[in-house]
Amino acid sequence: MGLTYVTVKLTALSENGEQIQSYEDNFLVDTGATDTVTPSDKLQAAGIKPVGKMVFELAKGRLQEYQYGLTRIEFIGEITAGRVVFGPPGCEPLLGVTALESVGILVDPVNKTLRRLPAIPLKFLSR
Known part of the structure; x- marks a missing residue:
């Protein structure tokens, strides 16, 4: 598949759910990435704060811990919420499959x- 880019807007949320600041850019749609990745400096400037750390497997198989x-x-006219990884400054923003x-x-x-x-598939057991 060729490269596909979409404009994505990430918005920080306050503790009470009010919108604060945001960051918008063209993100590469990456079907090999579970989570969305953004340069950490852009997230920090938008007021998005780290809430944890996880170890991720990079494209070449190396393990790396990120916030x-x-x-x-x-x-593309849709809104969701989810996890965004604080990537290295200057990295290419990636939109992962979880958000899609x-x-x-x-x-x-x-x-x-x-x-x-x-x-959207929503399967559950009916009684």
């Missing part, structure tokens, strides 16, 4: 586009 935060994520799938968007590798599902 992550929680943020509102907006792209949470709003019902899949990558269509044949047509090299993003495709909306007609409905």
